[in-house]
Amino acid sequence: MRRYDVVVVGGGPAGLAAAVAARAGGRCSVAVVERDDALGGILNQCVHNGFGLVTFGEELTGPEYAARWADAALEAGVEVLLGSMVLDVSAGPEGPGVTCVSAERGVERLEAGAVVLAMGCRERPAGALGIPGFRPAGVYTAGCAQRMVNCEGLLPGREVVILGSGDIGLIMARRLTLEGAHVACVAELMPYSSGLKRNVVQCLDDFGIPLLLSHTVTRVEGRRRVEAVEVSRVDGAGRPIPGTEARYPCDTLLLSVGLLPENELSRAAGVELSPTTRGPVVDDSLMTSVPGIFACGNVLHVHDLVDYVSQEAARAG
Template sequence: MKQIKEYELIIIGGGPAGLGAALSAHQNGLKDILIVERDIFLGGILNQCIHNGFGLHYFGEELTGPEYSQRFIDQLEDTSIEVKLDTMAMNLENTEDYRFVHIMNMEEGYQILKAKAVILAMGCRERTRMQIQIPGTRASGIILAGQAQQYVNLEGLMIGKKVIVLGSGDVGLIMARRLTLEGAEVVACVEVMPHLGGLNRNYVQCLKDFDIPLYLSHTITNIRGQRRVEGVTVQEVDSNGKPIPGTEKDYDVDTVLLSVGLIPENELSSEAGVELDPRTSGPIVYENDETSSPGIFACGNVLHVHDLVDHVTEEAEAAGYAAACYVKDGGCVTENATRIELKPDSNITYTVPQHIRLEDIEKNVRIYFRVRQNYHDPVQVLVRDGNNNQIAKFKRPYMFPGEMENIRLPRQLLDRVVGNELTISVEE
């Protein structure tokens, strides 16, 4: 094992979150920064997202995934930021003064690196058939949408001829179009929920443009085929998600594409003792994206699954800034700061951050959250303190679970909070 090398900051993951965090930390004065990336390229999942629609918020123009990441990769060239590609982060240890990152690659073998701060930017992975328990055989041809995207877009391999898509998340919709363009027949997209999982624009441009039918409140209840998939049974479900007998319909397909959600990838975080939030499956963080383990920060899809990369970049820049403060001044953290818990009401799924340290909020704090149901008409987002006093109110013309929302709470308003909690709710 080699001698321990020391960095100011190690960033685990070289996708949009890692890149944004690295550049921000560098701009805020750090010099010894390392990005550890397990793929042979920087850019993460954006490399396979060849479709357009990225960057509208951040750059004010519509870019493809590779173009979006290229803009950040180009900026790295003029910096001292070091990158290790084809390198796996094996383990993360946290001590009071230092973080130790165990890494492995073909050229340097196993190494332990030391860092004052670490930013977790490992992204997320796809939920699989295991997590949704579809009955049927285990034939070849059952494939995750993101995995199919990698085969088709990066490796030039086709995955099937006649395809059914389960789940109407964005990746599934985009792959329905992609496979159609490459010559496959996509017979249907089936969604168990009564509403679309992805963005409306993807429904229009990916399904409707190619006359691919969408069946809401339907699911696949059987997969047939021994060696290769030969067909599936689709059934309508009731309001509890239970298949309704008598609604069975058979489709002859050779491929089942699953687009059934994403889970933040937090094995490393757990090993380091970072506390996770069961609602997001990501770390519990403070206002500056710092986790429960001092010196370890998190941003991007490892923290909570985003729908827009622009928001990932924004969050990553905040994490990079916070990590730079931590390295330079041992944190911007006030000792014995007033800790306020953020509590999502029943109509909100989660908030990020989960808690804030009042004295450490400079001007305002941005809170990301998702609602549980569709609101087609104008709504109000209400923020109340422990004494049920209304602290702030925000108006939104509409809200959907598929779209992450955010509000900014000014420090001035937070100073009025009585008690140690804030409840966030949505009212029609």
């Protein structure tokens, strides 16, 4: 067992900004617990630019933005525990604490004066959509495909349909096109795109990729591998309109249908969650309903820009 003044769960943009802010006075001990083997979180797979305009006044890629915060954390004297999976966050008689496990150190307990939850968010998976058909290979979330292409050098498919016009889906439409795949269309259930306007222009319009508003995927064909998807127009209530079906032959379906705050640890710790944001309920200092446990970033609510994540996390720290 070890004791710190502050333990931050998550080494992404929120966790790093919170840790740097907590160490700003130079008098407290701060540890960041990160399950991956490198700091930066999801930014490490976001090789496109557009980050840092608010925070640094210049346009950076995701890895560049992450590297600046990682360097700042290390220079500030933050202790970093990589490859460590947090199993439990709980409040004890002397304050909150974190139980984590790693291959190097085994199971250990980190007692703290305060814990900052900065686990980020996750994508809504295929199982949440209830699309008719079998469960063939070739159905990915957009973030999973992004990691495959940008970090592992793998192309998920050659003929692609994307469901959902979230920013990750829009960016992957461009990324896959640049890698030689053909993106047949991006289907969006709502009558407007859920992504930033600049991404619609730069990722779809500039590459001639059609955006089908008020459309959704109503069937996936194929048993072993995706062979085609059926895309239908929907009415004002989001229900498919019979007779509007169009078949798109493809070997890959990407899902960009929303992000959810990653709050299993928060719930297990007894933190009250908001039914609106699905993140913790916090006060003006970003403390949750459990004394000594704070939350910030996308684990609190999904942000449009990572710069806003860093600003909010600095307040929590």
